Amino acid sequence: MKVESVRGMRDILPEEVPLWQKLEEEIRSLFALYGYKEIRPPLVELAELFSRSVGEATDIVHKEMYVFPDKKGQMLALRPEATASVVRAYIEHGLYAKGDLAKLYYIGPMFRYEKPQKGRQRQFHQYGVEALGSLDPALDAEVIDLAWHLMERVGLSREGLFLRLNSIGCREDRPAYRAALRAHFSGRKEELCPDCQRRLQENPLRILDCKEPQCQGAIAAAPKSLDFLCEKCRAHFEELLAILEDLGLSYELDPRLVRGIDYYTRTVFELCSRELGAQDALLGGGRYDDLVELLGGPPTPGVGFAGGMERLVLVLSQHGLSQDEASELDLFVIPIGEEGKRRAVGILAQLRRRGISADLDYMGRSLRKAMSVAARRARYALLLGPDELSQNSATLKNLVTGVSSTAPLAEFLSNPRSFLGSTGT
RNA sequence: GGGAGCGUAGCUCAGCCUGGGAGAGCACCGCGCUGUGGACGCGGGGGUCGCGGGUUCAAGUCCCGUCGCUCCUCCCA
Numbered sequence: 001m002k003v004e005s006v007r008g009m010r011d012i013l014p015e016e017v018p019l020w021q022k023l024e025e026e027i028r029s030l031f032a033l034y035g036y037k038e039i040r041p042p043l044v045e046l047a048e049l050f051s052r053s054v055g056e057a058t059d060i061v062h063k064e065m066y067v068f069p070d071k072k073g074q075m076l077a078l079r080p081e082a083t084a085s086v087v088r089a090y091i092e093h094g095l096y097a098k099g100d101l102a103k104l105y106y107i108g109p110m111f112r113y114e115k116p117q118k119g120r121q122r123q124f125h126q127y128g129v130e131a132l133g134s135l136d137p138a139l140d141a142e143v144i145d146l147a148w149h150l151m152e153r154v155g156l157s158r159e160g161l162f163l164r165l166n167s168i169g170c171r172e173d174r175p176a177y178r179a180a181l182r183a184h185f186s187g188r189k190e191e192l193c194p195d196c197q198r199r200l201q202e203n204p205l206r207i208l209d210c211k212e213p214q215c216q217g218a219i220a221a222a223p224k225s226l227d228f229l230c231e232k233c234r235a236h237f238e239e240l241l242a243i244l245e246d247l248g249l250s251y252e253l254d255p256r257l258v259r260g261i262d263y264y265t266r267t268v269f270e271l272c273s274r275e276l277g278a279q280d281a282l283l284g285g286g287r288y289d290d291l292v293e294l295l296g297g298p299p300t301p302g303v304g305f306a307g308g309m310e311r312l313v314l315v316l317s318q319h320g321l322s323q324d325e326a327s328e329l330d331l332f333v334i335p336i337g338e339e340g341k342r343r344a345v346g347i348l349a350q351l352r353r354r355g356i357s358a359d360l361d362y363m364g365r366s367l368r369k370a371m372s373v374a375a376r377r378a379r380y381a382l383l384l385g386p387d388e389l390s391q392n393s394a395t396l397k398n399l400v401t402g403v404s405s406t407a408p409l410a411e412f413l414s415n416p417r418s419f420l421g422s423t424g425t
Numbered sequence: 426g427g428g429a430g431c432g433u434a435g436c437u438c439a440g441c442c443u444g445g446g447a448g449a450g451c452a453c454c455g456c457g458c459u460g461u462g463g464a465c466g467c468g469g470g471g472g473u474c475g476c477g478g479g480u481u482c483a484a485g486u487c488c489c490g491u492c493g494c495u496c497c498u499c500c501c502a
Contacts, residue, residue, distance in 0.1 A: 004475095004492090004493080007492085007493070007494095059499090059500055059501080060500085060501080063426085063500095064500080064501090081502085110502080112500095112501080112502090114499095114500070114501080115426085115499085115500090116493095116494080116495095117494090117495070117496070117497090118495070118496075119502080120500090120501075120502080124502065125502090126502060127502095128502090195426095195499085209500085209501095210499090211498080211499070211500090212498090212499085259501090260500070260501060261501095270501095270502095279500095279501075279502080281501065281502060282502075283502065284501080284502070306502065307502060308501090308502030309502080310502075311502060312502095334460095334461085336460060337460095363454095365454085366454090366455075366456095366460095367460055367461060368458075368460090368461070368462075369454080369455085369462090370461090370462090371460095371461050371462045372461095372462045372463070373462085374461095374462070375462040375463065376462080376463085381461080381462085383460075383461075385460060386460090387460075395460095395461085397461070397462090399462070402461095402462085404461075
């Protein structure tokens with residue numbers, strides 16, 4: 001039986017990797033520029049961490065999380081997102097005790113048991129930042145600025161993107177708003193889809209997120225969270241908008257934006273592409289001022305976002321900003337005959353120890369064919385045949401100019417770089 | 426979770442409607458050119474036709490099931 005990869009889990013092949021590496025480098029360097037430090041939490045956590053933070057009733061936990069018992073029967077989960085893990089680590093290692101804002105970032109695989117399609121895999125990759133310890137709206141703005149900046153940095157234009165923004169208030173505002181939503185939707189319960197009828201009890205906010213046509217009428221007429229903000233939340237949001245305008249960052253207020261995770265408070269946002277179709281959210285985030293306390297730490301506000309690598313790769317390859325040519329070798333060694341082959345192995349080892357990137361034809365190809373491969377992969381070819389070896393020399397061919405020359409082997413090996421032109425790495 | 430389309434060589438695909446030789450282009454290998462690349466010509470290797478079952482004298486082709494991918498919906502990154 002042929003073994004294949006698991007549904008929703010895919011290989012990132014060598015030809016795609018350069019683009020991934022480039023993006024990862026851009027992300028790391030930009031996060032560092034804003035003062036964020038990398039943290040690498042484990043991929044496996046207690047399942048309870050996510051059910052308590054992300055929310056038992058959310059789709060992510062309720063139907064998408066990989067949960068399994070370990071050999072002691074402890075319920076574990078493959079992380080469906082990383083904010084909960086980062087906050088857990090923040091509490092567990094007392095990072096709050098340093099008395100400063102903790103600015104952390106991560107990048108790595110996440111797991112959600114969903115129906116795979118373009119831009120959505122079961123193992124996917126997210127990068128994200130978390131800033132823990134300040135309630136300053138300027139920090140919300142910094143995080144949003146970072147999100148925009150990152151998109152510019154990887155080469156996406158502002159015109160192809162838009163920011164959806166909303167405030168859903170703090171935990172004091174929530175009961176009144178939730179009651180208002182419940183009252184509103186209860187009156188129109190018959191219009192709602194089955195999912196929303198369930199959400200009416202569990203979490204009426206999520207109804208706003210529903211895309212079912214039959215629900216749209218009731219949703220459009222629903223009360224808006226912005227009308228239920230307390231004085232502090234209102235001031236916070238207004239300050240944020242003012243800063244965004246100062247920074248020249250555009251946004252679209254979206255009273256329906258609530259996001260699918262329970263821990264959010266106040267600011268929520270998504271940065272979306274106009275070019276991606278159904279899966280258009282490139283990154284999403286917001287404030288989570290109660291999460292640290294909820295997970296057993298001291299009351300500590302936080303704000304952050306997470307973005308999907310696969311979607312970034314998708315948009316960028318649509319723009320043709322994809323990978324560079326495969327990096328070329330300095331040298332390709334072509335042996336002729338048994339003696340040449342035997343000598344080639346040793347010469348190759350010496351060259352590599354001198355920092356020359358080099359490879360050898362292991363395929364037993366004809367000289368003609370080997371030369372053709374060499375031309376594709378390397379800047380120079382080194383020929384080792386009976387003629388050369390009888391004089392302890394080697395033929396070096398510049399594959400760009402086509403010029404060949406012969407040099408004593410000892411001389412070549414003592415300072416190979418002087419024979420290989422200036423562009424050597 | 427619901428709906429639709431598609432799985433044939435490493436890749437892109439034709440063949441399926443109207444059942445009977447498994448094919449093309451690219452890639453790969455060899456030769457022309459006995460030790461020198463990109464061109465050209467000739468030749469060659471490579472396929473459980475996704476998998477399982479059914480109909481039939483005969484199935485890549487028709488039918489059913491299943492797995493996978495893609496798209497829409499849903500959800501989200």
